[in-house]
Amino acid sequence: MGVAVWPDECMPVDEFGNVADIIQFGGSTLNRMANGQLHEQLIGAVGRDVIKRIRRVYGIGDFDIMDFDDIKRIVMDRDIAMAKEQFDYILGWYKIISTDTDYPRALKMLDQGERWINHLCHVIEDGNDPKGMFIHLPPNSKVRMDEVIRQVKEDPAYMPEMSALRYKWPGDDEYTVTVGEHLIGPTYYLPLEKTATDWSGVSSSNLGHFGTPAKLTQLDKYTKPGRETGTKATGEDEFRNLAKTFGGEVLAEIADMHNNPVSHRAVCRAIITADKPTNIEEAIDREKYPIGGHRPLSYIQHMSLCSGKGFSRK
Numbered sequence: 001m002g003v004a005v006w007p008d009e010c011m012p013v014d015e016f017g018n019v020a021d022i023i024q025f026g027g028s029t030l031n032r033m034a035n036g037q038l039h040e041q042l043i044g045a046v047g048r049d050v051i052k053r054i055r056r057v058y059g060i061g062d063f064d065i066m067d068f069d070d071i072k073r074i075v076m077d078r079d080i081a082m083a084k085e086q087f088d089y090i091l092g093w094y095k096i097i098s099t100d101t102d103y104p105r106a107l108k109m110l111d112q113g114e115r116w117i118n119h120l121c122h123v124i125e126d127g128n129d130p131k132g133m134f135i136h137l138p139p140n141s142k143v144r145m146d147e148v149i150r151q152v153k154e155d156p157a158y159m160p161e162m163s164a165l166r167y168k169w170p171g172d173d174e175y176t177v178t179v180g181e182h183l184i185g186p187t188y189y190l191p192l193e194k195t196a197t198d199w200s201g202v203s204s205s206n207l208g209h210f211g212t213p214a215k216l217t218q219l220d221k222y223t224k225p226g227r228e229t230g231t232k233a234t235g236e237d238e239f240r241n242l243a244k245t246f247g248g249e250v251l252a253e254i255a256d257m258h259n260n261p262v263s264h265r266a267v268c269r270a271i272i273t274a275d276k277p278t279n280i281e282e283a284i285d286r287e288k289y290p291i292g293g294h295r296p297l298s299y300i301q302h303m304s305l306c307s308g309k310g311f312s313r314k
Contacts, residue, residue, distance in 0.1 A: 015163035018184040039145040045160035045185030048132025054086045072121045087120045096151045131186040256291045
């Protein structure tokens, strides 16, 4: 898969000034059945354009950077009925995207003094970021995305703005304009690659009672902010193939790094503190951390010693 970095002036831009940050192959979304990514892009675009439409009512530019106090001054200088109309417009979007319990909670702001006006001003202030409104949809949300998409398409007031896009290939002088209309909308990206600037740069498995990598289950899937997935090391078939090819010393090295918590921590520390993490001469000092201390082996040795047996490396 190829990746290229284009100058900002070459990236696609629509008639409303929205500039794409990333051009992604659409087939990957369908191949991986990640349809939620398309829903997220549409929802993000609706929230962004809701803010823009309210800003235009008050004569504020789509991309103007304004302080909250200045925004509130503009809102309060106008007719209060106009503010109420724009707040109702926001509530209409909340009613589409929120659950039956969230929407009544937002509606109660009308009975809480100036809170609804402050909320309107904060929404306008969110337009300082071209990505627009932040909408949190928890994994257990009862909102049906197909119903949200249907309501958005049927209501022109909330349908996001779309137009032909203009772009050019780096090095070209002429711009190209797309034939059809396309949507530029924000999506959430979680980079999997770490920069090794902190300890999260080292991916390490969660260890079980005996030191072996623990399998991720539904019970502990969301117990921590970062997912700890047992790394794929070596299974029974891999052990046999490696033993025949490289011998037992290599297998002992691999098994100890994965199953000995002390060695495991030493390897992680070596990676995170290395000047060149991808070019480490020695991941672990075996004079300081000798092979043979991992818990599964200690468990077997203990049982064997209790029955009068012992193991030797000679």
